[in-house]
Amino acid sequence: MPRPILATIDIAAMQHNLAVARAHAGAARVWAVVKANGYGHGLMNALRGFADADGMALVEPDAAVLLRQRGWRKPVLLLEGFFDAADLEAIASHGLDTVVHCEEQLRMLEIASLRGPVNIHLKVNSGMNRLGFRPHQVASVHARLRALSGVGQIVLVTHFANADDEHNPALPLAEQVRRMREAAAGLDVPLSLCNSAASLLHGELTEDWVRPGIMLYGGTPGAAPAASFGLTPAMTLSSRLIAIQEIAPGEAVGYGSRFVAGKPTRIGVVACGYADGYPRHAPSGTPILVGGVRCALAGRVSMDMLAVDLSNAPQAQVGSSVTLWGEGMPIDEVAHAAGTIGYELMCAVAPRVAVAVRGDN
Structure with missing residues (x-):
């Protein structure tokens, strides 16, 4: 697989x-x-x-x-x-x-x-x-x-x-x-x-x-959303949850323990990391869609994985779909949260990421 x-x-x-x-x-x-x-x-x-x-x-x-x-x-x-x-x-x-x-x-x-x-x-x-x-x-x-x-x-x-x-x-x-x-x-x-x-x-x-x-x-290169100009994302980077952790208040997630739970929290682990092209410097709170629901990055991005706070998606389970950017999650919004630009995210997708192409009209 x-x-x-x-x-x-x-x-x-x-x-x-x-x-x-x-x-x-x-x-x-x-x-x-x-x-x-x-x-x-x-x-x-x-x-x-x-x-x-x-x-x-x-x-x-x-x-x-x-x-x-x-x-x-x-x-x-x-x-x-x-x-x-x-x-x-x-x-x-x-x-x-x-x-x-x-x-x-x-x-x-x-x-x-x-x-x-x-x-x-x-x-x-x-x-x-x-x-x-x-x-x-x-x-x-x-x-x-x-x-x-x-x-x-x-x-x-x-x-x-x-x-x-x-x-x-x-x-x-x-x-x-x-x-x-x-x-x-x-x-x-x-x-x-x-x-x-x-x-x-x-x-x-x-x-x-x-x-x-x-x-x-x-x-878009500026602050206005691409959708406001009628533009449509041409790339969607997607993955799935491969694990879920239930953590208690005061427990931390990931390298450097950057994210510390303030309440009982479900943490989803996504098969995507900086070796896939996701920005390592993205902070906690960077938006991610899980099963179509807006959630937030939790802690530091690892080479092969990242963690997401599932508080907004109680229905999420192992295998749930994840959208890092693209359809439903504007790349410019993700880039802005990570302190970069959409150009960099597009160009940084690694060769190890599989590519699927949807046909033309």
């Missing part, structure tokens, strides 16, 4: 969430961001779930080539660009789009003999200070790219640091937009501005391309 922990991937939910992203995008074309193995959902599942996207975007060149080998003929974008001059041959031969974000990449392009034309997404550092050229550099970089016979279309792209917190005093969204407009002035090029947060909250910025990521998988 297999260990009773399962990650269920819902292709129909992915298709639905893409439709929501497109509805928010207006006339813009939609990149489906599928980096990190489709945010932990599986690259081939993402290929099925986002078949109606206008393109797929990721950071791993080998995964980009795999998309081509599996039949994807629409655009594929490398969001971090290329890491070595040797990558340019694969980019050209497989018809990939690539970000160019630094002088070193630009020089590699200038000395390469591209089969081309290769479409370039010129990254603008509008204030996030990870990748990109400063706005005042963009016109000259654009001119250098335009002079290369192996370069096709050029798109300007930036990334917002605070689209879900537009008045952040360190870097307001409006200031990033202003800097991007400054960079684009006089160039007559398509723009790609919006991530998930900007797509959901700032439809006026959708422009020519949008790059939804977390929303495609049923999560």
Whole structure:
């Protein structure tokens, strides 16, 4: 018998969430961001779930080539660009789009003999200070790219640091937009501005391309619940109770004895631990569904197990179903309780967890 922990991937939910992203995008074309193995959902599942996207975007060149080998003929974008001059041959031969974000990449392009034309997404550092050229550099970089016979279309792209917190005093969204407009002035090029947060909250910025990521998988980057935007969880991590302990007041549970019962308490033991991808730092009180009833994590998460306070679920017994996140238990709520984000939980599910895939519509 297999260990009773399962990650269920819902292709129909992915298709639905893409439709929501497109509805928010207006006339813009939609990149489906599928980096990190489709945010932990599986690259081939993402290929099925986002078949109606206008393109797929990721950071791993080998995964980009795999998309081509599996039949994807629409655009594929490398969001971090290329890491070595040797990558340019694969980019050209497989018809990939690539970000160019630094002088070193630009020089590699200038000395390469591209089969081309290769479409370039010129990254603008509008204030996030990870990748990109400063706005005042963009016109000259654009001119250098335009002079290369192996370069096709050029798109300007930036990334917002605070689209879900537009008045952040360190870097307001409006200031990033202003800097991007400054960079684009006089160039007559398509723009790609919006991530998930900007797509959901700032439809006026959708422009020519949008790059939804977390929303495609049923999560959100901000405080608003995903369901409030009509998004559906694409991953459900489930397990079962494998034991129940009856403990007296003053007795403790787990490593470090972090949870101490204040009354007679039934404790359920779940076949899920940090080696499965559940966050070890999740505190007592983190929500968990047992038999569809909302309960709470009790004590420190172990490698292979975690404990849950069954006070709200007196009917629970060994074998009762448990939902760690997904259907009925929003991943963003679990992540918030654990002091992290839904992205991390999605991507952290371990290889030892069995995966089931529900078919598409």
